[in-house]
Amino acid sequence: MISVHHYLLLSAILFSIGTLGVLTRKNAIVIFMCIEVMLNSVNLTFIALSKHVGNMDGQIFVFFVMTVAAAEAAVGLALMIAFFKNKESIEVDDFNMLKW
């Protein structure tokens, strides 16, 4: 029988994978995808707990998160293009000008 714990565990694993990806990958698009993974892991938590508690609030929140994620993707990809026009690269280590 699949209980709420399994969902939460999966969600935690997904979140950790996303975090690790953000921290280790250099390609900005991959980092972006990792962030999406993190967001969706949170969505999974929301839905699982919503079902478990019997309350619709969590599911409504998921819509918000998805909206934000969509907006973020639009802005983020626009930024990628701007970066690429400047440096012909989307490696984040190339964007290190804002420092001492």
Place this chain on the structure above:
Amino acid sequence: MYSNLWLIPFFPLVGSIINGLFGKKIKNEKIIGGLATLMMFLSFLVATQNFLRLMGDNVKTHQVVIASWISVGNLQIDWGFLLDPLSAVMIMVVTGVGTLIHLYSIGYMHGEYSFYRFFCYLNLFAFAMLMLVLGGNALVMFIGWEGVGLCSYLLIGYYFEKKSASDAGKKAFVVNRIGDFGFLCGLFTLFWALGSKGVWTINFVEIAENAHLLETGGVVVTAVTLCFFLGATGKSAQIPLYTWLPDAMEGPTPVSALIHAATMVTAGVYMIGRMNVLFAMSPTTMMTVATVGGLTAFFAATIGFAQNDIKRVLAYSTVSQLGYMFLAMGVGAFSAGIFHLMTHAFFKACLFLGSGSVIHGLHHAYHHAHNHHDDPQDMRNMGGLRKKMPITFITFFVSTLAICGVPLFSGFFSKDEILWWAFGSTRGHWFLWAMGAVAAGMTAFYMFRLVFMTFFGEQKTDPKAKDHIPESPLTITIPLMVLGLLAVIGGYIGVPKILGGSNRFEHWLAPVFEHTQHHFEIHAHGSHATEYMMMGISVGIAAFGILLAWTMYVKNPDMPAKFTAKFPALYKAVFNKWYIDELYDFLFVNPCKKIGTFLWRGFDVKVVDGVVNGVAWVVKGVGSGLKYTQSGYLHNYAVAMVIGVVVIVGYYVFG
């Protein structure tokens, strides 16, 4: 009834503002000078009207409140004026002599750069002086007191491009500040002392009414009056604060006449007269005032012997004459002191304006002869001017007779009354009289030395220039003639009883001083014979001084040179003003400078700047260390965020 009193200081203020703001645009000297003089004259008319009204009035003390100024708890300070016989005399002198000197200045300052500035300051001075004498409480008086100091500074430094003039202005200001400090200390102490008896006031009438609450001859009243006296020594150039007045001669001559002879320097005398009750309550202070006055009269006269600058001689003479006034105040001869103040204003203003006329003429002649190295103020370059400048000579001579106390001239009546009181008053002493009498002889000597060197004998002016010395224009000579006339007849309002007069002046001032003199049993006593004898002696001493001057400077003109050759050290000491300036430099000025330098280099640069710079240095060091956290690599920031989240969440979950 006296509600237009405020107009008296108001007119000069208006003149000052107009000339100050628009004078540069007006440019026309006649309009600028005319406006300033007109304002003074209007003020004089209002003063005369009030004076006459007060003469016909039975009540002699009137307080006019214009507006409320400060109202704190039970302390109420108004913009209030006080008209009584004393301030009435003062406003007449200030506006009358002031008008004449304004008129004179139009001629004297002709062609000066920034003509308007001069008249702006001069009117401002008149405003401040009138506030001083009309002020109904000590704070309004203090505004005037500070205002005249400021105007004095501005006018001494009128030729500010000259280093000596700007230095003299600063010296006058700083020395006056020392006196003002005394004035304020006195005022605060008085306020506190009366307040602790339940009367919180600085109104002069109320002070006089409540003075009896203080202990007669007590420490408090002595301290208060001594502090006030310190203020008076600063403003009125008495020992020890007299050194600024001779230097103040750097200002234009009309300024010397108005501020440094006729009006401002008498403020100290006036102030003592205004607070006569308090001063009379402390015999110690009275004795100090009299002694300082007598010493100053004597000491300043000695310096007058060896000065060659015509204005400097007059400056020391002023210091000496002010000494007489303080001597009078100190022995309780209040009305005699004010009487001398008035006659002195006439003859000394005339003398200064006369010297200005001489300087003006010589300046003109030198200019004509393209001589730029001779000093037009040096008496050694003068001589024989009586034929060139007859009006100047006559008025000057008459005023000299007045200052020397020659009988029938104004100075005789006032000076003799002071000397009589110094001898015969219950607060007097024969020694005070002796100092005054000797100083009178010395006055006669140095004044006639001045007259002989300037107007008699051979003409020692540069030969090229000497035929081009003109008599001064009418704007200069009219004030001279009026003041000369006053120097002759001004004394007849105070002819003492012993000479068949009724001493109307003393009678006029009686409402202000009589109560004090009566209450503290201050009066001059002695037989008529003694009084005649005293009069005879002082006239004799004066005659001796004149005769000596005549012998030394007319009959045997080489005698002074022989004398100085015989006593070179004495001559040098007198010529250098007894080295008092050097002594003050050594005792006060240089130590102050050293403290200042120490505070600048030691405290300000090292401590204050050190703290400020140190704080900046620490912040900068910390910043330059921490800046490396700002690596610019996205991953570093991401790691920091993740660690932060983990720590915070961990804290709430496990903490």
